[in-house]
Amino acid sequence: MSWIREGELTIIERFCANIIKAGPMPKHVAFIMDGNRRYAQKCHVERQQGHSQGFDKLAQTLRWCLNLGIREVTVYAFSIENFKRSKEEVDGLMDLARQKFSRLLEEQESLRKHGVCIRVLGDLPLLPLDIQELIAQAMLATRNYNNDVSESLLDKCLYTNNSPDPDLLIRTSGEVRLSDFLLWQTSHSCLVFQSVLWPEYSFWNLCEAILRFQMNYSALQKARDSYMEERRRQQMEKDQAYVTKKLQQEGFASHGDSRRRRTLLQKCTAMREERIQGFLQALEHKRVDFFERLCTVSA
Numbered sequence: 293m294s295w296i297r298e299g300e301l302t303i304i305e306r307f308c309a310n311i312i313k314a315g316p317m318p319k320h321v322a323f324i325m326d327g328n329r330r331y332a333q334k335c336h337v338e339r340q341q342g343h344s345q346g347f348d349k350l351a352q353t354l355r356w357c358l359n360l361g362i363r364e365v366t367v368y369a370f371s372i373e374n375f376k377r378s379k380e381e382v383d384g385l386m387d388l389a390r391q392k393f394s395r396l397l398e399e400q401e402s403l404r405k406h407g408v409c410i411r412v413l414g415d416l417p418l419l420p421l422d423i424q425e426l427i428a429q430a431m432l433a434t435r436n437y438n439n440d441v442s443e444s445l446l447d448k449c450l451y452t453n454n455s456p457d458p459d460l461l462i463r464t465s466g467e468v469r470l471s472d473f474l475l476w477q478t479s480h481s482c483l484v485f486q487s488v489l490w491p492e493y494s495f496w497n498l499c500e501a502i503l504r505f506q507m508n509y510s511a512l513q514k515a516r517d518s519y520m521e522e523r524r525r526q527q528m529e530k531d532q533a534y535v536t537k538k539l540q541q542e543g544f545a546s547h548g549d550s551r552r553r554r555t556l557l558q559k560c561t562a563m564r565e566e567r568i569q570g571f572l573q574a575l576e577h578k579r580v581d582f583f584e585r586l587c588t589v590s591a
C-alpha cells in the first residue's frame with residue numbers, strides 16, 4: 293500500500309477542498325514541521341514516538357496536498373542545529389528518516405507521473421562554503437563585468453534554483469521564526485504560523501493556512517510583481533549605462549546613434565547570458581562534486 297496515497301478524504305473534506313480550490317491555490321507549499329517533542333510530552337509517550345508520528349503526519353499531509361492539487365511541497369525535516377541534540381535522539385531521527393524517506397523515494401516515480409515533486413531539505417547554509425569560494429573566484433574573473441552580479445544571479449546559484457519560490461510557508465507549534473529555513477526564497481511568500489503541534493496537524497489546519505494565503509493573495513502578487521519589475525529596471529539601467537560608456541568610447545555623443553545603441557544593448561545582453569551560463573555550469577559541476585563528497589563521507 294502506498295505510504296502517501298492510502299486513505300481518501302471524507303465527503304465533507306472533499307466538499308471543502310472543492311470550495312477552496314475555486315480560489316487561487318498555492319502551487320508550492322513549504323512546511324516547518326515543529327512540535328514533535330511537546331506532543332510526546334503532552335500525550336505521555338516516548339519522544340521517539342512523537343517523531344515517528346511526525347513522519348507519519350508528513351505522509352498524510354502530502355496526501356491532502358495531492359488532493360488539493362498542490363504539486364510541490366518542501367519540508368524542513370532536520371536542521372544543522374538539531375545535531376546538538378542528544379546522540380540517542382539524533383540516531384533515532386536518522387533511523388526514522390532512512391525508513392520513511394526511502395519509502396517516499398520508492399514512490400517518487402509513480403508520484404512524478406501525477407506531476408508531483410517532493411523536496412526534502414535539511415538545513416544547508418545558503419551556499420556551501422566551497423561554492424561561496426567558487427563565486428568569489430568567478431567574481432574576480434569577471435570583475436570587468438560587474439553588471440552580471442544581480443539578485444537574479446544569486447537565485448540561480450541556490451540549490452533550490454530549479455523550483456519556484458514557495459507561495460506559502462507554514463510553521464506549526466506556535467513558534468514564530470524561520471530557523472534558517474529558505475530565508476531568501478520566502479521573502480515574498482505568505483508566512484503562516486499555527487499553534488497546533490505537528491503530529492496533530494489536521495486537514496482543517498491546512499485549509500485554514502490556504503485560506504489565509506487566499507485572503508492575502510492580491511497583496512502578495514502585487515509585492516512580487518513590483519519586486520520583479522524593480523529587478524528588471526535595475527538590470528536595464530546597468531545595461532544602458534554600459535552601452536552609453538561604450539558609445540562614448542566609440543566617439544558618439546552620450547545618447548549615441550539609436551540603431552547602434554540598440555545593437556550594442558542586444559549584444560551586451562547576449563554576452564552576459566553567455567557568461568552567466570558558463571558560470572552556472574561551472575557552479576553545477578562544483579555542486580555535484582560537493583554532494584558526491586558529502587555522500588562518500590556520510591556513507
Ligand code: IPE
Pocket residue numbers: 325326327328329330331346369370371374385465
Ligand atoms: C520538530 O519537533 C522535529 C525536529 C526538529 C526534528 P521538535 O523535536 O523540535 O519538537 P519540539 O519543538 O521540541 O516540541
Ligand code: IPE
Pocket residue numbers: 324325326327368369370371373374467469471
Ligand atoms: C527547526 O526546528 C527545524 C525543524 C523543524 C526540522 P527546531 O525546533 O529545532 O527549531 P528551533 O531551534 O527551535 O528554532
Ligand code: MG
Pocket residue numbers: 326327328
Ligand atoms: Mg522544535
